[in-house]
Amino acid sequence: MVMAHYIGIMSGTSLDGIDAVLVTTDGRHIELKGRTSAPMASDLRERLLAIAGGGAVTAQQWGELDAALGRAYADITRQLLADTGISAAQVRAIGCHGQTVWHQPDGELPFSLQLGDGNRLAAETGITTVTDFRRKDMALGGQGAPLVPAFHQCVLAHSERLRIVVNIGGIANISVLAPGHPVRGHDVGPGNMLLDLWCRRHTGAPFDRDAALGRQGRVLPDLLARLLSEPWLALPAPKSTGRELFNDAWLERHLAGDEAIADVQATLTEFTATAIVRQAQQWPAGELLVCGGGGHNPLLMARLTALLPDWRVNTTNAAGVDMDAMEAMAFAWLAHQTLHHLPGNLPEVTGARRPAVLGAVHFPD
Template sequence: MHRELYIGVMSGTSMDGVDTALVAIEDNRIELLAHDDFPMPPELKQRLLAVCTGQPTNLIEIGTLDHQLGLLFADAVDALLEKSGYTADQIRAIGNHGQTVFHQPTGTTPFTMQLGDAHLIATRTGIDTVADFRRKDMALGGQGAPLVPAFHKTLFQSSDSSVVILNIGGIANLSVIRPDEPVFGYDTGPGNMLMDFWCQQHTGKPFDLDGQFAQQGKVDDILLEAMLTEPYFSLSAPKSTGRELFNDAWLGQQLANHTASAEDVQRTLCELTAVSIAREVLKFQSGPNPTLLVCGGGARNPLLMDRISALLSDWHVSTTREQGVDSDYMEAMAFAWLAQRRIHDLPSNLPEVTGASRLASLGVVYPA
């Protein structure tokens, strides 16, 4: 397949900005040419958080947010093009994940909702846009998530030992690559989401830079064990989760009738992320040199990385950056790749990961 350029756009559960990645794809080779982090207006973030956490809303607000996000994502693409020196006519397509405001993959009416009008993105940028990646997989009985393991499969290989790629965004998810076995993956639970919320509430800062706030406290073992009884952690895969479960209300329930300093809660939330991840990763240890490659915002938290490394003492723990793949833009790159798969009508889900009944080419094309 000849060389084509794609742009991936990702706004995750943390809502700390819009990541964009411009990649070149030729056959199975993927090269990151440029990337950018476009800010999300604080007022827009707060309105989105209100919807995500179940506060009363209406169709006017949902439609307004959909429109405003479409414009934001288009602006993010334009900023990336200006920064990189490439032009719209050189880009084959945009892959836009959209902003998830609710994800309910189980029950009598499974659904997922991402906002960000792809028609606006396509017409404003002049570039064909692929969006709505998750619902086809769900229509086939899958969770619609995680979708990134399929991309990880093209980037990383396992020889004689397990390779696990761990993305720590708002939610943490992993991809497991083992010799002679299908790729496997799922959401382990909270990543940065609860830590970000608590840090914002008690320091006014959107996230705990370098884990400094958490390092002022100590782990509250009673609180940690109570949090780890959350039923989601014991569910069998395939499984996926998000802010609709791990939110401020969930944390409030955990803290009810429990006294702890703000610093101790922050430190305990960091330990919750580390322990819930490590317990899952250990299930897939095989071979003499098991490797964990970490990407996402959590890879920049030294306290979190130290705790994961300590809990996985028999594993080689590093970031994907050390393997030549920028750890901050892995997911944006993945949605560029997913767009390429859709443009060429190639399968892009992994039924063994999502639980879908069959392979499918995910996404809907919105022509410019």
């Protein structure tokens, strides 16, 4: 296959913004050519948070959110093209994750729902667009997530040493890349989600920049123990989760109510780190490579390093892949897989009955 331009768009569970990347790939090799980010418009973010929190929504509101997200994705695509000097005609396709508003992988009728009108995105940009990556995997009995381990295998697998890639977005997920073994991976639990929620509630800031709040506090052992007692954490893989479980109400149930604000922030950081470390310690010591927003949290990175003294802990930047671009790059790569009728999921990771071509394709004309 020849190298071609693809765009990947990602807006994650944290709802802090939209990331877009331009890559060239042939499915086996991938090169990052450009990246841009934009904050999520505050009114759009608040409406999405209300839905993700289980709030009632009318059909009109639902449709308007879908259209508004499609337009926002088109806006950032145009910005990316302008920044890189690449024309829409030179781009083979856009892979757009969409905005997850509800993820229900278990129960009688499992489903995952992402908003962001792919038809509008294709029509406004003139670029073939692939969306809705998760539901085919779920139709085949899988969790629909995480999907990035297949991409991590493509760009970060090492022939001689174990690498565990930890994507710390709103939710944290791991990919276990062990030489000679199938890729393993699953969601671990909250990444930045609860940290952002607590920081926003008490400071008004969208996240704890440089862990300024968390570093003022101390870990509260009793609160940490209550957080770690969450039954979902002990479930075997395959498993995935989201804001439907780890939300404001969940956190409130575990608080005594008299904790200092900074102490809660420090304890939530320790909770995220401990949940990740418990999964890593099931494997021989190797490399732990962090991507996503969590890689910018110095307290979280320090705790991962301290809790894994025999491991080499770093960000994926050290392995040559931009930690901030990783997930958007994955969806650009998944668009390539779809258009070439190649599987995008790993049944060993998601639990699906078989590999499958993922996504819905929207043509611009």
